[in-house]
Amino acid sequence: MTPAEYAAYERAMGERVVEQNGVYWRQVRPFFFRPLLSFEPLDASAVRRPWLARWGGWQCVVRDQCQANAAMAFLLFREVRGYSLHSLEKKRRWEVRQAEKQFEVRRLQHVGELVAAHPCYLEFQSRTRYKYRADRVDPKRFGAWAEEVFRHPKVMVWGAYHANRIEAVSLAIPVEQTLLYSTFFATTDGLRKHVASLMLHVLRTWAQQRGDIAQVYVGLKKTGAEASVDQFYLQRGCEVVVQPAYCWVNPLAAWCLRRWRPDLWNRLAGRDLVSSVSSALVPQEG
Numbered sequence: 090m091t092p093a094e095y096a097a098y099e100r101a102m103g104e105r106v107v108e109q110n111g112v113y114w115r116q117v118r119p120f121f122f123r124p125l126l127s128f129e130p131l132d133a134s135a136v137r138r139p140w141l142a143r144w145g146g147w148q149c150v151v152r153d154q155c156q157a158n159a160a161m162a163f164l165l166f167r168e169v170r171g172y173s174l175h176s177l178e179k180k181r182r183w184e185v186r187q188a189e190k191q192f193e194v195r196r197l198q199h200v201g202e203l204v205a206a207h208p209c210y211l212e213f214q215s216r217t218r219y220k221y222r223a224d225r226v227d228p229k230r231f232g233a234w235a236e237e238v239f240r241h242p243k244v245m246v247w248g249a250y251h252a253n254r255i256e257a258v259s260l261a262i263p264v265e266q267t268l269l270y271s272t273f274f275a276t277t278d279g280l281r282k283h284v285a286s287l288m289l290h291v292l293r294t295w296a297q298q299r300g301d302i303a304q305v306y307v308g309l310k311k312t313g314a315e316a317s318v319d320q321f322y323l324q325r326g327c328e329v330v331v332q333p334a335y336c337w338v339n340p341l342a343a344w345c346l347r348r349w350r351p352d353l354w355n356r357l358a359g360r361d362l363v364s365s366v367s368s369a370l371v372p373q374e375g
Contacts, residue, residue, distance in 0.1 A: 090243045095264045096125055098244065101237045103222065109137040120145025120342075126264065128163045128306060132156075133335035146338035148357065157333030158373055160359030162310035164322055165330050169304060172297045172326075174290065181286060181325055188249075188287035192256060192279070197246040203235040206248060206255040206274075213274035247291055249275070249284050257284040261292050266303040268296045289325060312356060334359065340374045 090098070096106045096113040105116040106125055113125035122142045124131065130152040138147045151157055166172075174182055197203050207228055213219070214226055225231040238244055238260065249257040256279035260272035270292060275284050296302040307322050310329055323329070336357050338346070346354040355361065 090262060090264045092126065092264065094241070094243065095262060098241045098262065099125065101240065102234075107139045109139060112136060114139050114142075114147070116141070118145065120339075122147045124149050126267070127161070127309070128165070128267075128330075128332070130332065142337075144339055145342055146336065148334055148336040150332045151335050154333045156335050159334045159336040159357060160331055161334040162329050162331045162359070164307035164310055164319060164327050166293060166305035166307070166322075166327050167303075167330075168326060169293070169296050169302050170300070172293045177325060184283035184286040185290045188283040191282045192249040192251050192284055192287060194247055194249045194287060194291045197248050197258075200235050200239040202248060203238060203246060203258070204232050206258045207231045209255050209258065209276050209279075210274055212276045216277055245292075245295070247288060249279065249288060251279070257288055259288045259292060263299075263302065266301060268292070268302050268305045270305060270307050285321065286325070289322075312361065331359075335373070337373045343374045
């Protein structure tokens with residue numbers, strides 16, 4: 090996909106995405122924006138921000154470290170072209186091989202195949218209580234989501250089958266030279282049988298065989314109770330990549346964060362990150 094195609098896809102998924110001078114911004118919190126491709130550096134002094142950001146704030150990775158007043162950390166697989174099953178640790182290779190005996194992974198070609206994964210999604214929701222787009226527990230909403238996915242044919246959708254039943258689904262989006270691992274859900278039994286390891290292996294193998302994918306993006310580094318999710322990827326060769334960033338916050342919003350949510354304020358600054366950012370890690374107000 091081009092960035093414009095990816096922006097159209099995210100809008101179809103219900104995200105608020107706006108474009109300013111060729112840069113696409115996603116609203117990640119009310120009135121707070123980050124670039125849609127949040128790992129790509131920008132010139133903070135020249136970039137135009139969404140006008141709604143004046144009421145909340147904005148944050149981006151910067152090319153010039155002198156502009157940095159914060160830091161951001163990303164989960165990236167950067168050894169794409171050299172990937173193979175043999176590059177994994179012994180235990181992780183065993184997991185993939187055991188899962189290959191249980192599951193058949195194939196590319197989903199029709200919306201009906203994804204709709205058939207609704208019971209798998211329900212089991213995932215029951216186990217995790219995952220809040221994002223939880224409306225998809227409704228079969229009609231799930232079906233509408235599946236139709237939107239297949240309206241964008243460049244989205245990669247894989248399903249893992251056991252006894253003709255989908256036990257896991259993965260969605261990945263190639264945008265320029267990056268493969269975004271955007272969605273994964275699975276049954277509890279599938280997880281016990283290491284289907285997550287198998288699906289990640291299939292995705293990384295596809296990226297390696299393409300030849301034009303330079304990295305696989307998993308997401309922002311998580312904190313708190315969610316940080317345990319990152320361990321799955323870190324144990325399989327993923328890297329935490331810390332980059333200097335610039336963050337601007339509306340003064341009133343900054344005061345509220347410092348008073349009632351200092352944890353979020355510190356997270357914006359990236360105070361918990363080990364980085365080479367030389368400036369004081371304090372988001373800019375006003």
